[in-house]
Amino acid sequence: MKEQSRLLLQVDSLKTILETEDGVITPVNDVSFSIKYGQALGVVGESGCGKSMTALSIMRLLPHPYGKITAGSIYWQDDNLLERSEDAMLKIRGKQIGMIFQEPMTALNPVFTIGNQICETIRFHQKNSKEESRKKALELLNLVSIPDAEMRMNDYPHQLSGGMRQRVMIAIALSCRPQLLIADEPTTALDVTIQAQILDLIQNLRDEIGMSLMLITHDLGVIAETCDEAIVMYAGKIVEKSSVALLFESPKHPYTEGLLKSIPLMEDKAKNTLHTIEGLVPSLHQVPQGCAFHDRCPDRMEQCRENPPSLIALPGERAVACFKYE
DSSP: OOOTTSEEEEEEEEEEEEEETTEEEEEEEEEEEEEETTOEEEEEOSTTSSHHHHHHHHTTOOOTTTEEEEEEEEEETTEEGGGSOHHHHHHHBTTTEEEEOSOHHHHSOTTSOHHHHHHHHHHHHHOOOHHHHHHHHHHHHHHTTOTTHHHHTTOOGGGSOHHHHHHHHHHHHTTTOOSEEEEESTTTTOOHHHHHHHHHHHHHHHHHHOOEEEEEESOHHHHHHHOSEEEEEETTEEEEEEEHHHHHHSOOSHHHHHHHHTSOOHHHHHHTOOOOOSSOOOOTTSOOSSSTTGGGOTTOOHHHHHSOOOOEEETTTEEEOOGGGO
């Protein structure tokens, strides 16, 4: 594993728009963060906050022609991915940056066996023979703990359970041992036992091959178990950056505080109470003026309605977008 002080990925002032029938929306708005060699970064927030669109922007997989990156830069080591051709990106995707997509049933091709799909990825990037590719695909299925791997090589996606399809997606993402794995909600729609198995698998593989991780989730518990650093997103913007330890110990942004209070605890169950954040996540078609969270915020001030706050650096390499800290 390389030194964690070196940057692997650097995203600066990234802005992504989507053209819809109801107008242009900005799901990624002035987003900046970095990932070091060997680091695990968690990206957390409610549905629709821009987590997945940030990942798709990094991979240059935005829906064409409706999705566009209009500002910022994405540096992969010393290379700005926004300046690379599509042919160059094809060589980076899978080989250097792997991705586990949110829904494996739609990400896997229903008319090809899982063995064929893993072999295709291996042969595209590594130019192996059919026999070598099949042998490596079998090794990968065993690595991700698929039972009866040799038999499952000939199965189609619909013949597998949700947990097994997710393991196949992980096998494909890891087939070329990427330096960075982007995992977009890798445990969504899986039962609790399978969720724990998938997270343990990702962690074990990180330790084994020394890759960095960008884990996208709405579950703060998953972040706590898996990641070193975290960013919290709301309405397309980053509202807080912190180490995971400090984030749980002393959250700074009112939205982060609300998310942490919303985690059910045993005493809450005993009292039959559940903490919630008032109001609803704003539609990206109607983001409020000023701070997007102000109409749900218990600490709102008059200036929150008028101007959007910038990220303010705090001690401990933290940052928060809130006027309370100016």
